[in-house]
Amino acid sequence: YDAVPFSQAANQPLDIMVTHARARSPELPTSDGTPLTLANVSRKHGKLVNDAIHGLFRLDPNATAIIDTPEFQRLRDLKQLGLSSYVYPCASHTRFEHSLGTYCLAEMWVNHFKYAQHELEITAKEAQLVSIAGLCHDLGHGPFSHLFDNEVLPRLREMGRIDANRDWSHEQMSCEMLQHLWDENSLDDVVSVDSRNALQRADLEVVKEMISIDKKDYDPMGNYTGAWNKRPKLHLGGKMYLYEIVANGRNSVDVDKFDYLLRDGHACGVPTAFDYKRLIQLSKVVNERICFKETEAHTLYSLFHCRANMHLTVYTHAKAKAIEFMVTDALVAADRHYKFNDLIWRPETFKTLDDTLLRRIEWSTEPELEEARVIVRRLRKRDLYKFAGEVTVPESRHSSWSRVSAEDVVKHAPSGSALRAEDVIVDNKEINYSMKSRDPVSQVQFFKHLDSPTAAPLDKGKVSSMLPRNFQDKKVRVYVRDSVKLPAAIDALNAFAREMNCTSPIGSTPVKRGGMAMHLSQEAPRAREATLRPRLLAWVHPSSFSCDEHLLDPRRCQCIVTPQVAPRGHAGLQAVQRCSRQAGAGLVIARARAHHVHPDRQQRDGVSPG
Numbered sequence: 142y143d144a145v146p147f148s149q150a151a152n153q154p155l156d157i158m159v160t161h162a163r164a165r166s167p168e169l170p171t172s173d174g175t176p177l178t179l180a181n182v183s184r185k186h187g188k189l190v191n192d193a194i195h196g197l198f199r200l201d202p203n204a205t206a207i208i209d210t211p212e213f214q215r216l217r218d219l220k221q222l223g224l225s226s227y228v229y230p231c232a233s234h235t236r237f238e239h240s241l242g243t244y245c246l247a248e249m250w251v252n253h254f255k256y257a258q259h260e261l262e263i264t265a266k267e268a269q270l271v272s273i274a275g276l277c278h279d280l281g282h283g284p285f286s287h288l289f290d291n292e293v294l295p296r297l298r299e300m301g302r303i304d305a306n307r308d309w310s311h312e313q314m315s316c317e318m319l320q321h322l323w324d325e326n327s328l329d330d331v332v333s334v335d336s337r338n339a340l341q342r343a344d345l346e347v348v349k350e351m352i353s354i355d356k357k358d359y360d361p362m363g364n365y366t367g368a369w370n371k372r373p374k375l376h377l378g379g380k381m382y383l384y385e386i387v388a389n390g391r392n393s394v395d396v397d398k399f400d401y402l403l404r405d406g407h408a409c410g411v412p413t414a415f416d417y418k419r420l421i422q423l424s425k426v427v428n429e430r431i432c433f434k435e436t437e438a439h440t441l442y443s444l445f446h447c448r449a450n451m452h453l454t455v456y457t458h459a460k461a462k463a464i465e466f467m468v469t470d471a472l473v474a475a476d477r478h479y480k481f482n483d484l485i486w487r488p489e490t491f492k493t494l495d496d497t498l499l500r501r502i503e504w505s506t507e508p509e510l511e512e513a514r515v516i517v518r519r520l521r522k523r524d525l526y527k528f529a530g531e532v533t534v535p536e537s538r539h540s541s542w543s544r545v546s547a548e549d550v551v552k553h554a555p556s557g558s559a560l561r562a563e564d565v566i567v568d569n570k571e572i573n574y575s576m577k578s579r580d581p582v583s584q585v586q587f588f589k590h591l592d593s594p595t596a597a598p599l600d601k602g603k604v605s606s607m608l609p610r611n612f613q614d615k616k617v618r619v620y621v622r623d624s625v626k627l628p629a630a631i632d633a634l635n636a637f638a639r640e641m642n643c644t645s646p647i648g649s650t651p652v653k654r655g656g657m658a659m660h661l662s663q664e665a666p667r668a669r670e671a672t673l674r675p676r677l678l679a680w681v682h683p684s685s686f687s688c689d690e691h692l693l694d695p696r697r698c699q700c701i702v703t704p705q706v707a708p709r710g711h712a713g714l715q716a717v718q719r720c721s722r723q724a725g726a727g728l729v730i731a732r733a734r735a736h737h738v739h740p741d742r743q744q745r746d747g748v749s750p751g
Contacts, residue, residue, distance in 0.1 A: 190241055194403050198245045203269065203340045204276055206331045208241075212322040212488070216240060216279065218495035222405060223285040224468060228461045229409040236279045236286070239401055243387065246396035247275030250386050250421050261426055265338050267383060273340065274351035274387045275396060280322070281314025283485070284498045285468060292469040294485070300473075303482050312388075314491060316349040321488035347376045351383070356390045356576070363391045363430075363584050381429045391430070392584035393575040394420070394441065402447050409455050415443040425591065432586045432596035438604045441582050445574040446609075452572045459648060463526040463620055466566050468499065470622075471516040475502055478509045526566065526620045529630035530646030532638040534615035539578065544569045545617050545637075553636035560621075560629040568618035578613040617643070 188200045188208075200208065207213055216237040225232045251271040255263040283289030290311055297303045322328070323345060332339045350372070357369035365381060367373040377383055389395035399417040406413035420441070423434040433441065455461075472481075475498075484490040502510055503517045519525070534542050547562040554560040574581050586596040601608055617637075621630045627650065634646045 190245075192238070192242060192245065194242055194400070194407060195245045198248075200241070200244070201269070201272075201338075203332050203338070204244060204273060206328055207273070207276060207322065210322050210326045210328075212280065212318055212325070212492055213237075213240075213277075215492055215495055216282075218497055219282055219284070219286060220496055221286065221401065222408070222455070223288045224464045225409070225455060225458065225461045227464050228458050229455065231410070232405070232408045232455075234404060234408050236282055239404055240276055240279050242400040242404060243275040243278060243397050244272050245275075246399055246417070246421075247387050248272040250396060250424075251383070253421055253424070254382070254426055258426060261380070263380070263383075266344070267377065267380070269338055269340070270344060270347050271351065271383055271386050274348045277319050277348060278315060278352045278387055278397060279311070280318040281311040281316070281488075281491075283311065283314075283491070284472070284494050284496055285465075288465050288469065289472075289494075292465065293472045294481075296469060296473050297476055297481060302476055304486075307486070309485055312353045312355070314485075314488065315352050318488045318492065319345060319349065319352075321492075325489075350375050350377075351387050354384050354388055354390050356393070359390050365391075379429075382426045382431050385431045389431075392581045394431070394444070394581070394585065398444070398448065398575075402444070402451060405451060405455060406447070411451060411454055413447045413451075415440055415447050417444075420444070423591075425588065427586065427588060427594070427596040430586055430596070432588050434591065435587045435589055435599060438582060438587065438599055441585060442604075442608060445581055445612075448575060449572055449614075457570055457572065459528045459531070459618070460525070462568060462618070463528055464520065466526055466568075466620055467516055467520050471502060471513040471520075472498070474516065475510055475513040478505075478507055478513075526622050527624050527627045527630075528648065528650040529619040529621055529627060529634050530649040531570070531616050531618040532634065532641075532643040532646050534617065534643055536611060538642075539613065539615055542615060550619055550630070550633050550637050552633075553640065554629050554633040558629045558633075560626050560633060564621055564623060564626045565630060565633075566620040566622070568620065570616040570618055571613060572616075573613040574609075576612070578611070580612050619646075 187202050188205050189197060190200060191197050214237075217235050219236040220226060220232075221234050221236055221239050222229075222232045248268070248271075251263065251268045254261055255268055283293075290309065294303055294309060298305060303309075323342060328340070329342055353370060355369045358365060358367050358372075360366050365375075365384075367375070375381075375384065385391060385395065387395055387397060396417075399420075402413050402415070403417070405411075420433060420437060423437050424431055426432070479498075481494075484494060499517060502513045503521075505514065545567050547565040547567050550567060551560055551562045551565055571577075576584070580601070583598060583601075585598070587599045588596040619630055619634045621627050631646070631649055638644065638646055
């Protein structure tokens with residue numbers, strides 16, 4: 142008893158009790174049934190983790206061996222929410238924490254089945270493989286998480302800089318990175334010191350299957366086909382429910398989603414109103430599927446509603462997306478130097494890419510990175526791309542709606558406008574309950590009681606008449622790279638919305654106060670001339686007419702009406718409107734308060750009182 146330190150024996154939950162009891166009964170069995178001796182007690186330390194979301198939990202020695210490698214530690218330099226911390230300052234958590242949390246929940250759920258349903262005969266090794274899959278499922282993420290595979294690589298592919306004959310996904314790279322991690326760090330030798338349930342290299346194939354299984358591997362009825370991954374048979378095919386715990390391609394109810402919604406909501410201060418512990422506790426395996434008690438239908442709808450709400454408020458936040466598009470432009474420009482096509486296909490080169498890429502660009506001196514450096518400098522000064530607004534696609538047009546391009550919007554710009562397609566970024570946004578337009582809960586089977594031997598889908602009418610009818614929302618957003626082009630882009634988006642019978646645009650970036658809080662039907666000057674001390678009452682389009690009620694700024698060729706020469710109140714508006722009619726231009730007038738100028742400054746700057 143004294144030969145094994147308590148901290149070493151406590152690698153698994155039952156070991157703590159076994160260590161104390163062994164002094165009284167040396168022949169006590171281990172959790173897998175073999176007699177407990179000094180030879181088969183774990184000799185390598187596990188680790189205790191105190192997590193902000195899940196509290197205190199233990200990592201077993203196999204998980205610890207994987208975590209203590211450079212490839213896994215790379216996740217510390219990948220923020221879970223990419224660039225959302227520019228909008229939500231506390232959203233600075235990383236893929237590292239999320240991976241540990243997913244490990245914790247995967248272990249919790251598989252052990253629930255193991256101990257609650259002995260007839261499933263889940264072995265200790267199988268339970269361990271599920272936990273390791275949760276730990277390693279995000280090893281293959283690129284810089285700024287989903288930005289890299291959803292924005293940067295598609296842009297480079299369109300430009301012909303990425304091999305068009307090969308598909309890339311972070312799930313596939315996670316599998317390759319896990320294999321590379323194992324071989325590079327000789328983990329066969331490291332984990333062999335844990336003689337009980339030590340992972341072996343052959344076990345990684347099962348882990349990789351659990352990580353890479355996809356929605357497209359299931360038919361519409363929820364039956365596994367393996368068509369997407371071209372893998373008709375799985376190593377644990379007789380226990381398909383084990384493949385639903387980490388990445389559930391059947392209905393998207395999995396521990397990956399549990400953890401990231403809880404963790405992201407906690408970091409951003411957005412409430413997440415679903416109870417994952419109820420889902421785990423009130424679940425059971427029926428006919429090789431994970432099923433839930435009928436009472437938990439509302440909890441499942443709450444889960445998917447939370448997901449949609451997080452996409453609306455956090456993941457697709459208008460300002461955060463503007464920053465994402467800036468970083469996308471910077472990385473695309475930096476490709477001339479880094480040549481991502483040479484880095485992304487092999488784990489030994491891909492692991493050099495993480496969120497520090499932005500700092501490397503900022504501190505670089507290479508001439509070919511100058512364009513990227515300019516964009517990063519704009520980001521540091523918060524000179525962001527401007528948001529022209531978003532329109533909602535009518536539900537009746539969802540099935541026939543095609544992706545909108547920059548050209549589709551620009552062709553609706555006012556005649557004579559200098560707006561070009563390269564000035565505009567169009568974001569085709571889709572928010573859903575994780576299965577496009579389908580109801581994911583319709584793919585879940587429910588049982589009446591915990592002892593029920595059967596399960597079946599649950600009719601929505603039996604759940605509630607207040608459940609959503611639609612499970613997908615489509616929107617079109619427009620951004621401009623240059624703030625000077627913002628008014629033209631707003632007009633173009635308005636015209637596009639009218640022609641396509643969409644809703645009127647909402648949410649455009651307001652022009653900052655201080656003299657230019659107005660809307661023009663053509664491009665406005667970048668800024669008010671610094672020499673004009675009085676507040677401007679309005680801007681009028683370039684014209685060559687003469688009028689007694691305006692001053693002409695020859696540098697901008699803009700008609701400027703100031704408080705000195707225009708009467709106050711309603712009479713002042715009438716004066717501006719007369720100027721506008723004579724110029725043949727339309728405008729929207731913003732009220733302005735008179736700006737008091739000190740007499741000394743009047744004399745110094747040549748400004749008349751008024």
